[in-house]
Amino acid sequence: MNVTLTVNGETLSLDVPPSTTLLDLLRDRLSLHGTKEYCHSGVCGACTVLADGKAVSSCSMLAGQVEGADVLTIEGLTPDEGLHPIQQAFVDNFGLQCGYCTPGMILLAKALLDENPAPTREEIIRYMGGNICRCTGYAGILRSVEAAVKERGSWS
Amino acid sequence: MRPFEYIRPASVAEAVGVLNQRGEDAFVLGGGSAAVVMLRLGVVRPELVVDLGGIEEMRGLQRNGGLRIGALASIRSLELDDGVRAAYPLLAEAASQVANVRVRNVATVGGAVAYGEPQTDTPTALTASGAVVRIAGVSGERSVPLDGFYVGPYETVLEQGEIVAGIDVPEQQPHTGGAHVKFTVGSPENKPVANASALVTVDPSSGACTAARVVMGAAGPVPVVANVASGLVGGEASAERIKEVAAAAAEEADPIEDLRGPEWYKRRILRIVVERALTCALQRART
Amino acid sequence: MCAATGPNVTRLVGQSMPSLEAPDKAAGRIEYMADLTVPNMAHAKVVRSPLPHARIVSIDASEARAMPGVVCVLTRDEVRADPEVEEVYGFVYRDAPLVAMDKVRHQGDIVAVVVADDVDTAEAAAELVDVEYEELPAVMNVPQALAEGAVQVHEEFFPIAPELRPIEGTNVCHHATIGCGDVEQGFAESDFVYEDEFLAPPVQHCALDLHAVISQVEDGQITVWTNCQSPFPLGRELERIFKMPARVIIPYVGGGFGSKSRDRIECVITAAAKLAGRPVRYILTQEETFMTFIRPAYRNRMRTGVKRDGTIVARHNEFWVDVGGYAISGARSANNTLKVATGPYRIPNARVDCYAVYTNKPPSSPYRGLPTTQHTMSYEAQFDRIARDLGIDRLELRRRNLVRDGDIHITGDYLRSAHSHECLEQATEAIGWNEPLPVDPEGKKLRGRGVSCTIKYTLTPAREMSENSAEVALVEDGVFEVRIGTVNIGQGSDTVMAQIAGDALSVGLESVRIVHSDTYRVPVDSSTTASRSTYHMGRAVVEATDNLKPQMLEAASQLLEREAASLVFTPEGIAQADGSANVTYGELVERVGSPLAATGDCVVGGMYAGPDGKSYPIASTFWTFASCAAEVEVDTETGTVRVVKAAASATTGTAVNPHSIETQLEGGIGQEIGPTLFEQLVWDDGGQLINAALLDYPLPTMETMPEYAPRFVDHPFEGGPFGAKGMGEIGSVVVPGAVVNAVYDATGVLFHEVPLTPHKIIEGLEGQR
Known part of the structure; x- marks a missing residue:
């Protein structure tokens, strides 16, 4: 079947089997490997992308469901040179170790800051609480998001 | 994932038409957060997936007296909608406690209702709010109160070929307060050990309780309405009285032992969440 | 030469810095196993046992083989039909067949591998493999496995590591003891004796990067890409099983915590790739990881004798580790923790018994220090009970018993x-x-x-030896390439090694490049486990730089026509101490015409010469x-x-x-x-x-x-x-x-x-x- 959607600013028309998930489409068809897979059941958040600005689990959506959607992956967030301020905050504040959950965490943080430019610590924890990291114990991630919040005024 | 055909009908009529035609070969997809996992695990193996996501008439939240919830309205929209937060804080509070934000962005209210998972928060709160399910089929629409919609775990009165088109919630009386309390082991994103919704109306002059409704989730095969809550009506609903009602409500429940705890423990938690929900609802009704 | 090899001024070591690869990780640019592909790659799905313990009566894969898109199906028949393949693997305990031969020993045990052009076809075909089982009684926990007349999970034992000793005729695949002093005497001298039993159930590591492998068998050469934590032992095991050279390549790994420390899929997928005649990729699902390696169930029965003042006099400690259906990993990790089961305390009379027990659970593996974690919980919980009972402050009781430098540990080690x-x-x-x-x-x-x-x-060898080496090479553009077998699993090993190498060479981070975990490009390393890399690989890197420096000085001496002894290392190159001549590292390697390289080993084990003159x-x-x-x-x-x-x-x-x-x-x-x-x-x-x-x-x-x-x-x-x-x-x-x-x-x-x-x-x- 045919799916037309925008991925990282580029509008694409793709022919895919109906059983293709958004995750499959991104990883296998578009080779956008920054979106990761672990639990494949909407729990862990490794496959988090933004669809029309909202954080979603790309493993739990069929390609047909994103017809016409505007999808942002970690590749689309990353500028041509350097890093997005949220990415830089994760680097500077040791918000990552193995890096596997990191793209999903960064995109979730992006969705949070787009919705709520000045979240409190409690709001950050409540919002980010769904994404799993096995390495950092989350302290570095919280520090990173808080640092990104502080810098929020300086980027659009 | 096993292969299947896929269609995305544009209207309710088209959707129920194809569902009626394809019978058991077809599988309904709402937001997909549960359905796609079931497809991946092979729990369901349909020939055809009918994605309701393109049906414009099933979207949105409308307030005209009561609240008309399109089946496709996301759990997150219930959580964030200003009108819902003002007039139906119980629903917004329950919605905000469902799973994680990614799931809430995608999962639909209609899907949560139709799926019939006995521990989900939304059906508990909707049942407490007196919601009525609008069911669409080839022969038209029918309405069934949510209290009566569930037959068993993951089992509803929906007939083959029928879908949940929407949920209607009646207008709340003035001086009504609602609260939803979810209890989990570990992170609040986890499935609840138990949850409870309370909706209480008071007479502002006397402070006496004029209506009280309590529904418990993860308390049995379907959301369990605590009949004992009506015993609060006419009295002042003291802390002591609420404790008694909560204890009696927990005895009305029929929880099962599972990964989240043995039966006795779930009953204990039901007592606690009912007490907390009632206490909070009453406080909100009085302010 | 003395001037050149004098003490380095520490500049990088001691600095906090984000990992070198952090920007690429934040950008999602790092490739993990699931991101790798190989041309003409086929895909595997494993047929797993639904039962914890059963005899395989028959396997019929004909329907699966006939399905369009299926390349081949590997069952016990194909393994037996290949005379060049050893059936059983395991480099500490050789008890795991490539695929189940006569019986399955845990739910999820590997019965067959279906290889197809794509994953969906492999998955659909796997459902068509018809396996008939004759269910056997299962022993699902240690008490059941040790019960009189319990069914034996394995009838024979094949320990490879010399320290592993099974008890024939039982499910105990390893029993060992360690001790010091006279325990009975110690208890007799105690004022109070406390006895407790502590339990911890199995959990899973939940490393998000799913364990995966791509295996290619081509022209008598195996190449395996995997996120395993032990590339070199795996390569040797592949060479033993398939009797051909094997190269193991490890990309960045998204966490392991022990779950990837031992092979469970690499050998079997290699057998499937050999049969398929094509490279085969296999990625476990999250659910399958739970049936592949788990942290074992643990039980500890502990008796401690103390004096009225809280001084520990005696300890007898028996612990049981449930290694599951195969001891490929669990038996040795249980044994290793004998060394620490009594804790960081001075205990003059102690005995520890370790039992590793087969059951019909999935195989166990280490989990971030296992089972030291459970030992610690056990002796520390009992310690607080003793403190409360004796009315002694908890911290004070510990202070009275904690070891100090120079104490002799239960292993006989002189503690430093x-x-x-x-x-x-x-x-x-x-x-x-x-x-x-x-x-x-x-x-x-x-x-x-x-x-x-x-x-x-x-992890420490029983005798003096090197279990790992590093190579440092001065390559084009004056960059020092540090070649190490340490797997970058998220722990920051590349960064730490670059800091160490940079300081050892007195150069900045920009002059160091880490090459890791390709058994054909880096020297041998035993594993990235047991918190061993910073020390062991770090030492090997330092030694490699020490061995490289004379070569560089010699080359510079010839180029500059100066005495080597008059030259010094600078961050940019090598210079005459008085500044009258110099050559950059880039020029040096260019003028020499080929890279300069040296290896270093980390020799450990053997004996320690204590300050008292004893060994x-x-x-x-x-x-x-x-x-x-x-x-x-x-x-x-x-x-x-x-x-x-x-x-x-x-x-x-x-x-x-x-x-x-x-x-x-x-x-x-x-x-x-x-x-x-x-x-x-x-x-x-x-x-x-x-x-x-x-x-x-x-x-x-x-x-x-x-x-x-x-x-x-x-x-x-x-x-x-x-x-x-x-x-x-x-x-x-x-x-x-x-x-x-x-x-x-x-x-x-x-x-x-x-x-x-x-x-x-x-x-x-x-x-x-």
Whole structure:
């Protein structure tokens, strides 16, 4: 079947089997490997992308469901040179170790800051609480998001 | 994932038409957060997936007296909608406690209702709010109160070929307060050990309780309405009285032992969440 | 030459810096196993046993083979038909067949491999493989496995590692003891004897990067890409099984925590690739990882004799580790922790018995220090019971018994860098041990604090040898390429090695490039496990640079026509000490015409010459000491335990990358919160694992995170690279003991079993009333 959607600013028309998930489409068809897979059941958040600005689990959506959607992956967030301020905050504040959950965490943080430019610590924890990291114990991630919040005024 | 055909009908009529035609070969997809996992695990193996996501008439939240919830309205929209937060804080509070934000962005209210998972928060709160399910089929629409919609775990009165088109919630009386309390082991994103919704109306002059409704989730095969809550009506609903009602409500429940705890423990938690929900609802009704 | 090899000024070691690959990770540019492809690659799906224990009557794969898109199906018949393939693997315990031969030994055991053009076809075809089983009685836990007349999971034993000793005719695949003094005499001299039994159930590591492999068998050469933590032992095992050379390539790995420390899919997928005649890729699903390697069930029965003043006189400690259906990993890790089962205490008379027991659970593997974590919980919980019973302050009781430098450990080791007292003081101070606890006005929530102390070993050979090497090469553009077998699993190893190499060479980070984990491009390394890399690989890197320097000086001496002894190393190159001549590293390698390279080994083991002139065995190259202090809040209504604060202090030697150490400690604590409070794998009465999916297996999240206070004691460790030791696992090891003791402090109830699920807490509280 045919799916037309925008991925990282580029509008694409793709022919895919109906059983293709958004995750499959991104990883296998578009080779956008920054979106990761672990639990494949909407729990862990490794496959988090933004669809029309909202954080979603790309493993739990069929390609047909994103017809016409505007999808942002970690590749689309990353500028041509350097890093997005949220990415830089994760680097500077040791918000990552193995890096596997990191793209999903960064995109979730992006969705949070787009919705709520000045979240409190409690709001950050409540919002980010769904994404799993096995390495950092989350302290570095919280520090990173808080640092990104502080810098929020300086980027659009 | 096993292969299947896929269609995305544009209207309710088209959707129920194809569902009626394809019978058991077809599988309904709402937001997909549960359905796609079931497809991946092979729990369901349909020939055809009918994605309701393109049906414009099933979207949105409308307030005209009561609240008309399109089946496709996301759990997150219930959580964030200003009108819902003002007039139906119980629903917004329950919605905000469902799973994680990614799931809430995608999962639909209609899907949560139709799926019939006995521990989900939304059906508990909707049942407490007196919601009525609008069911669409080839022969038209029918309405069934949510209290009566569930037959068993993951089992509803929906007939083959029928879908949940929407949920209607009646207008709340003035001086009504609602609260939803979810209890989990570990992170609040986890499935609840138990949850409870309370909706209480008071007479502002006397402070006496004029209506009280309590529904418990993860308390049995379907959301369990605590009949004992009506015993609060006419009295002042003291802390002591609420404790008694909560204890009696927990005895009305029929929880099962599972990964989240043995039966006795779930009953204990039901007592606690009912007490907390009632206490909070009453406080909100009085302010 | 003296001027050139004098002491380096430390510039990089000791600096906190984000990992070198952090920007690429933040950009999602790092490739993990699931991101790799090989031309003409086929895809595998494994047919797994639904039963925990059964004889295979027949396997009919004909329907699957006939399905369009299916390349081949590997069953026991294909394995038996290939005379060049050994059927059984395992490099410490050789008991795992490539695919099940006569019987299956755990739910999820590998029965067949279906290879197809795509994953969906392989999955559909796998369902068509018809396996007839004759169900056998299953032993689902250690008591069942040890019961009189219990069915034997394996009829024969094949230990490879010499220290592993099965008890014939039983399910005990390894029993060993360690001891010192005279235990019976010790108990006789004790004023009080305490006996307790502690339990911990299995959990899974939940490394998000799913264990995966691509295997290619072409022209008599095996090439395997995998996220395994032990590339070299795996390569040797592949060569033994398939009798051809094997190259193992490891990309960046998204966590392992021990779950990837041993082979479980690499050999079998290689057999499938050989049969397919095409490269084959296989990626476990999250559910399959739960049937591949788990942290074992653990039981510890402990008797401790003390004097009235709290001095420990005797200890007898028996522990049982459930290794599951195959001992390929679990038996040796159980054995290794014999060395630390008595804890960081002076105990003159001690005996420890270790039993590794086969059951019909999935195989076990280490889990971030396993089972040192459970040992620590056990002896620390009993310690608090003793303290309370004797009316001695908990910290004081520990201070009276903790080891010090120069003490002789139960292994006979002469303890060095044993700053256990400092760890205890640091950790307790970090959470404000003496500050008053908040009091809940409603009296429903109780607060308490607890502490635990530990000693942790690292993998150490029985005799003096090198288990790992490094190569450092001066290559084009004047870059020093550091070639190491350490797997970058997220622990920051590339960065630490670059810091060490940079300082050893007196160059900046920009002049160092790390090449890791390709067995054909880097020298041998035993494994990235047991917190061993910083010390072992770090030493090998330093030695490689020491060996490279004379070569560089010699080359520079010829080029500059100066005496080598008059030359010095600078960050840019080599110069005449008086500045009259110099050559940059780039020019040097260009003028020489080929890279200059040298290797270095890390020789460990053998004997330690103590300051008293005596010789001591080395059971662990270094010992890591640590303490955790935790504050908890117990909700007496719901039974919920919340860890409010947790401090860990560890002896790290020189802190190569201090902030990285702190984040390792935070991560270790945060991870172990799960098994301490709520994680646990559950089997039903039919031997079926009922919570293999993450929806039913909640993990710690940002919401369960305590306030962390990571600390370290950084006295340089003699022999370590720039004085460093390893510390990757230590943060998690000390957590359960501290939390159990904090709950004891809060409630007066000592729990003997984790996880501290709310309903167990309520049972404990009500039992007390």
